[in-house]
Amino acid sequence: MSEPRHVLVVCMGNYCRSPLAALLISATSDGAIEAKSAGLRDWHVGEAAHPLMVTTAADLGYDLTRHRGAELTPELIEWADALVAVDDETARALAERAPGRPVHVLAGGVADPYKQPPQAFIDAAHQIERAAREYSTSGLADRP
Known part of the structure:
Protein backbone atom coordinates (compact mmCIF):
# COMPACT_ATOMS: atom_id res chain seq x y z
CA MET A 1 0.00 0.00 0.00
CA SER A 2 1.23 3.49 -0.80
CA GLU A 3 1.59 6.25 1.75
CA PRO A 4 -1.73 7.54 3.06
CA ARG A 5 -3.07 10.74 1.58
CA HIS A 6 -3.24 13.69 3.96
CA VAL A 7 -6.62 15.38 4.32
CA LEU A 8 -7.22 18.45 6.47
CA VAL A 9 -10.81 19.11 7.59
CA VAL A 10 -11.57 22.63 8.77
CA CYS A 11 -14.47 24.25 10.63
CA MET A 12 -14.76 27.41 12.69
CA GLY A 13 -13.59 26.23 16.11
CA ASN A 14 -12.47 22.59 15.68
CA TYR A 15 -14.97 21.59 18.32
CA CYS A 16 -17.98 19.89 16.71
CA ARG A 17 -17.91 19.08 13.00
CA SER A 18 -14.30 18.89 11.82
CA PRO A 19 -13.08 16.59 14.63
CA LEU A 20 -15.73 14.01 13.76
CA ALA A 21 -15.24 14.42 10.02
CA ALA A 22 -11.48 13.88 10.25
CA LEU A 23 -11.95 10.83 12.46
CA LEU A 24 -14.52 9.30 10.12
CA ILE A 25 -12.61 10.06 6.91
CA SER A 26 -9.59 8.26 8.38
CA ALA A 27 -11.67 5.41 9.81
CA THR A 28 -13.59 4.73 6.61
CA SER A 29 -10.60 4.87 4.26
CA ASP A 30 -9.00 1.53 5.24
CA GLY A 31 -5.72 3.31 5.94
CA ALA A 32 -5.62 5.15 2.62
CA ILE A 33 -6.20 8.55 4.23
CA GLU A 34 -4.70 10.22 7.26
CA ALA A 35 -7.00 13.08 8.24
CA LYS A 36 -6.46 15.88 10.71
CA SER A 37 -8.76 18.71 11.71
CA ALA A 38 -8.35 22.35 12.62
CA GLY A 39 -10.39 25.46 13.30
CA LEU A 40 -10.23 28.86 11.68
CA ARG A 41 -10.34 30.38 15.16
CA ASP A 42 -8.44 29.57 18.36
CA TRP A 43 -11.62 29.18 20.41
CA HIS A 44 -11.06 25.55 21.47
CA VAL A 45 -7.32 24.95 21.12
CA GLY A 46 -6.26 22.09 23.37
CA GLU A 47 -9.84 21.24 24.34
CA ALA A 48 -11.71 18.00 23.82
CA ALA A 49 -14.47 17.89 21.21
CA HIS A 50 -17.93 19.05 22.25
CA PRO A 51 -19.37 16.54 24.77
CA LEU A 52 -22.51 15.99 22.70
CA MET A 53 -20.40 15.21 19.61
CA VAL A 54 -18.24 12.81 21.64
CA THR A 55 -21.38 11.02 22.85
CA THR A 56 -22.94 10.99 19.40
CA ALA A 57 -19.73 9.60 17.88
CA ALA A 58 -19.69 6.86 20.52
CA ASP A 59 -23.30 5.99 19.67
CA LEU A 60 -22.13 5.50 16.07
CA GLY A 61 -19.22 3.32 17.24
CA TYR A 62 -16.38 5.86 17.02
CA ASP A 63 -14.06 7.12 19.75
CA LEU A 64 -13.63 10.90 19.59
CA THR A 65 -12.19 11.21 23.11
CA ARG A 66 -8.59 11.66 21.94
CA HIS A 67 -9.35 14.80 19.94
CA ARG A 68 -7.80 18.08 21.08
CA GLY A 69 -8.64 21.29 19.30
CA ALA A 70 -6.12 22.93 16.98
CA GLU A 71 -6.07 26.20 15.11
CA LEU A 72 -5.39 26.26 11.38
CA THR A 73 -1.73 27.00 10.61
CA PRO A 74 0.29 27.37 7.41
CA GLU A 75 2.09 24.15 8.39
CA LEU A 76 -1.18 22.19 8.49
CA ILE A 77 -2.17 23.58 5.11
CA GLU A 78 1.22 22.56 3.70
CA TRP A 79 0.88 19.07 5.25
CA ALA A 80 -2.44 18.46 3.50
CA ASP A 81 -2.83 16.92 0.07
CA ALA A 82 -6.52 17.86 0.19
CA LEU A 83 -8.41 20.61 2.02
CA VAL A 84 -11.98 20.01 3.16
CA ALA A 85 -14.28 22.61 4.72
CA VAL A 86 -17.49 21.74 6.53
CA ASP A 87 -19.53 24.58 5.01
CA ASP A 88 -19.36 27.34 2.40
CA GLU A 89 -18.37 30.10 4.83
CA THR A 90 -15.45 28.03 6.09
CA ALA A 91 -14.50 27.13 2.51
CA ARG A 92 -14.24 30.79 1.55
CA ALA A 93 -12.07 31.60 4.58
CA LEU A 94 -9.90 28.53 4.00
CA ALA A 95 -9.43 29.42 0.34
CA GLU A 96 -8.19 32.87 1.40
CA ARG A 97 -5.61 31.25 3.68
CA ALA A 98 -4.58 28.69 1.06
CA PRO A 99 -4.56 30.64 -2.21
CA GLY A 100 -4.45 28.47 -5.29
CA ARG A 101 -5.44 25.32 -3.38
CA PRO A 102 -8.79 23.69 -4.15
CA VAL A 103 -11.17 23.42 -1.20
CA HIS A 104 -13.85 20.72 -1.13
CA VAL A 105 -17.05 21.35 0.90
CA LEU A 106 -18.01 18.20 2.79
CA ALA A 107 -21.53 16.99 1.95
CA GLY A 108 -22.32 20.32 0.32
CA GLY A 109 -22.17 21.82 3.81
CA VAL A 110 -22.92 20.58 7.31
CA ALA A 111 -24.93 22.84 9.63
CA ASP A 112 -23.12 23.79 12.83
CA PRO A 113 -24.77 22.07 15.81
CA TYR A 114 -23.00 24.30 18.36
CA ILE A 122 -27.13 13.60 15.83
CA ASP A 123 -28.22 14.99 12.47
CA ALA A 124 -24.79 16.52 11.80
CA ALA A 125 -23.02 13.29 12.80
CA HIS A 126 -25.14 11.19 10.45
CA GLN A 127 -24.53 13.64 7.61
CA ILE A 128 -20.79 13.64 8.34
CA GLU A 129 -20.70 9.84 8.51
CA ARG A 130 -22.38 9.48 5.10
CA ALA A 131 -20.14 12.18 3.60
CA ALA A 132 -16.96 10.69 5.08
CA ARG A 133 -17.74 7.30 3.57
CA GLU A 134 -18.42 8.90 0.21
CA TYR A 135 -15.32 11.09 0.42
CA SER A 136 -13.10 8.16 1.37
CA THR A 137 -14.26 6.07 -1.57
CA SER A 138 -14.89 8.71 -4.23
CA GLY A 139 -11.31 9.55 -5.11
CA LEU A 140 -11.72 13.16 -3.98
CA ALA A 141 -8.89 12.65 -1.52
CA ASP A 142 -6.64 11.60 -4.40
CA ARG A 143 -7.03 14.92 -6.15
CA PRO A 144 -4.17 17.37 -5.71
Missing part, protein backbone atom coordinates in the same frame (compact mmCIF):
# COMPACT_ATOMS: atom_id res chain seq x y z
CA LYS A 115 -25.48 25.73 20.90
CA GLN A 116 -28.24 23.65 19.32
CA PRO A 117 -30.28 20.82 20.86
CA PRO A 118 -28.87 17.28 20.94
CA GLN A 119 -30.79 16.30 17.79
CA ALA A 120 -28.70 18.80 15.80
CA PHE A 121 -25.56 16.91 16.82
Whole structure:
Protein backbone atom coordinates (compact mmCIF):
# COMPACT_ATOMS: atom_id res chain seq x y z
CA MET A 1 0.00 0.00 0.00
CA SER A 2 1.23 3.49 -0.80
CA GLU A 3 1.59 6.25 1.75
CA PRO A 4 -1.73 7.54 3.06
CA ARG A 5 -3.07 10.74 1.58
CA HIS A 6 -3.24 13.69 3.96
CA VAL A 7 -6.62 15.38 4.32
CA LEU A 8 -7.22 18.45 6.47
CA VAL A 9 -10.81 19.11 7.59
CA VAL A 10 -11.57 22.63 8.77
CA CYS A 11 -14.47 24.25 10.63
CA MET A 12 -14.76 27.41 12.69
CA GLY A 13 -13.59 26.23 16.11
CA ASN A 14 -12.47 22.59 15.68
CA TYR A 15 -14.97 21.59 18.32
CA CYS A 16 -17.98 19.89 16.71
CA ARG A 17 -17.91 19.08 13.00
CA SER A 18 -14.30 18.89 11.82
CA PRO A 19 -13.08 16.59 14.63
CA LEU A 20 -15.73 14.01 13.76
CA ALA A 21 -15.24 14.42 10.02
CA ALA A 22 -11.48 13.88 10.25
CA LEU A 23 -11.95 10.83 12.46
CA LEU A 24 -14.52 9.30 10.12
CA ILE A 25 -12.61 10.06 6.91
CA SER A 26 -9.59 8.26 8.38
CA ALA A 27 -11.67 5.41 9.81
CA THR A 28 -13.59 4.73 6.61
CA SER A 29 -10.60 4.87 4.26
CA ASP A 30 -9.00 1.53 5.24
CA GLY A 31 -5.72 3.31 5.94
CA ALA A 32 -5.62 5.15 2.62
CA ILE A 33 -6.20 8.55 4.23
CA GLU A 34 -4.70 10.22 7.26
CA ALA A 35 -7.00 13.08 8.24
CA LYS A 36 -6.46 15.88 10.71
CA SER A 37 -8.76 18.71 11.71
CA ALA A 38 -8.35 22.35 12.62
CA GLY A 39 -10.39 25.46 13.30
CA LEU A 40 -10.23 28.86 11.68
CA ARG A 41 -10.34 30.38 15.16
CA ASP A 42 -8.44 29.57 18.36
CA TRP A 43 -11.62 29.18 20.41
CA HIS A 44 -11.06 25.55 21.47
CA VAL A 45 -7.32 24.95 21.12
CA GLY A 46 -6.26 22.09 23.37
CA GLU A 47 -9.84 21.24 24.34
CA ALA A 48 -11.71 18.00 23.82
CA ALA A 49 -14.47 17.89 21.21
CA HIS A 50 -17.93 19.05 22.25
CA PRO A 51 -19.37 16.54 24.77
CA LEU A 52 -22.51 15.99 22.70
CA MET A 53 -20.40 15.21 19.61
CA VAL A 54 -18.24 12.81 21.64
CA THR A 55 -21.38 11.02 22.85
CA THR A 56 -22.94 10.99 19.40
CA ALA A 57 -19.73 9.60 17.88
CA ALA A 58 -19.69 6.86 20.52
CA ASP A 59 -23.30 5.99 19.67
CA LEU A 60 -22.13 5.50 16.07
CA GLY A 61 -19.22 3.32 17.24
CA TYR A 62 -16.38 5.86 17.02
CA ASP A 63 -14.06 7.12 19.75
CA LEU A 64 -13.63 10.90 19.59
CA THR A 65 -12.19 11.21 23.11
CA ARG A 66 -8.59 11.66 21.94
CA HIS A 67 -9.35 14.80 19.94
CA ARG A 68 -7.80 18.08 21.08
CA GLY A 69 -8.64 21.29 19.30
CA ALA A 70 -6.12 22.93 16.98
CA GLU A 71 -6.07 26.20 15.11
CA LEU A 72 -5.39 26.26 11.38
CA THR A 73 -1.73 27.00 10.61
CA PRO A 74 0.29 27.37 7.41
CA GLU A 75 2.09 24.15 8.39
CA LEU A 76 -1.18 22.19 8.49
CA ILE A 77 -2.17 23.58 5.11
CA GLU A 78 1.22 22.56 3.70
CA TRP A 79 0.88 19.07 5.25
CA ALA A 80 -2.44 18.46 3.50
CA ASP A 81 -2.83 16.92 0.07
CA ALA A 82 -6.52 17.86 0.19
CA LEU A 83 -8.41 20.61 2.02
CA VAL A 84 -11.98 20.01 3.16
CA ALA A 85 -14.28 22.61 4.72
CA VAL A 86 -17.49 21.74 6.53
CA ASP A 87 -19.53 24.58 5.01
CA ASP A 88 -19.36 27.34 2.40
CA GLU A 89 -18.37 30.10 4.83
CA THR A 90 -15.45 28.03 6.09
CA ALA A 91 -14.50 27.13 2.51
CA ARG A 92 -14.24 30.79 1.55
CA ALA A 93 -12.07 31.60 4.58
CA LEU A 94 -9.90 28.53 4.00
CA ALA A 95 -9.43 29.42 0.34
CA GLU A 96 -8.19 32.87 1.40
CA ARG A 97 -5.61 31.25 3.68
CA ALA A 98 -4.58 28.69 1.06
CA PRO A 99 -4.56 30.64 -2.21
CA GLY A 100 -4.45 28.47 -5.29
CA ARG A 101 -5.44 25.32 -3.38
CA PRO A 102 -8.79 23.69 -4.15
CA VAL A 103 -11.17 23.42 -1.20
CA HIS A 104 -13.85 20.72 -1.13
CA VAL A 105 -17.05 21.35 0.90
CA LEU A 106 -18.01 18.20 2.79
CA ALA A 107 -21.53 16.99 1.95
CA GLY A 108 -22.32 20.32 0.32
CA GLY A 109 -22.17 21.82 3.81
CA VAL A 110 -22.92 20.58 7.31
CA ALA A 111 -24.93 22.84 9.63
CA ASP A 112 -23.12 23.79 12.83
CA PRO A 113 -24.77 22.07 15.81
CA TYR A 114 -23.00 24.30 18.36
CA LYS A 115 -25.48 25.73 20.90
CA GLN A 116 -28.24 23.65 19.32
CA PRO A 117 -30.28 20.82 20.86
CA PRO A 118 -28.87 17.28 20.94
CA GLN A 119 -30.79 16.30 17.79
CA ALA A 120 -28.70 18.80 15.80
CA PHE A 121 -25.56 16.91 16.82
CA ILE A 122 -27.13 13.60 15.83
CA ASP A 123 -28.22 14.99 12.47
CA ALA A 124 -24.79 16.52 11.80
CA ALA A 125 -23.02 13.29 12.80
CA HIS A 126 -25.14 11.19 10.45
CA GLN A 127 -24.53 13.64 7.61
CA ILE A 128 -20.79 13.64 8.34
CA GLU A 129 -20.70 9.84 8.51
CA ARG A 130 -22.38 9.48 5.10
CA ALA A 131 -20.14 12.18 3.60
CA ALA A 132 -16.96 10.69 5.08
CA ARG A 133 -17.74 7.30 3.57
CA GLU A 134 -18.42 8.90 0.21
CA TYR A 135 -15.32 11.09 0.42
CA SER A 136 -13.10 8.16 1.37
CA THR A 137 -14.26 6.07 -1.57
CA SER A 138 -14.89 8.71 -4.23
CA GLY A 139 -11.31 9.55 -5.11
CA LEU A 140 -11.72 13.16 -3.98
CA ALA A 141 -8.89 12.65 -1.52
CA ASP A 142 -6.64 11.60 -4.40
CA ARG A 143 -7.03 14.92 -6.15
CA PRO A 144 -4.17 17.37 -5.71
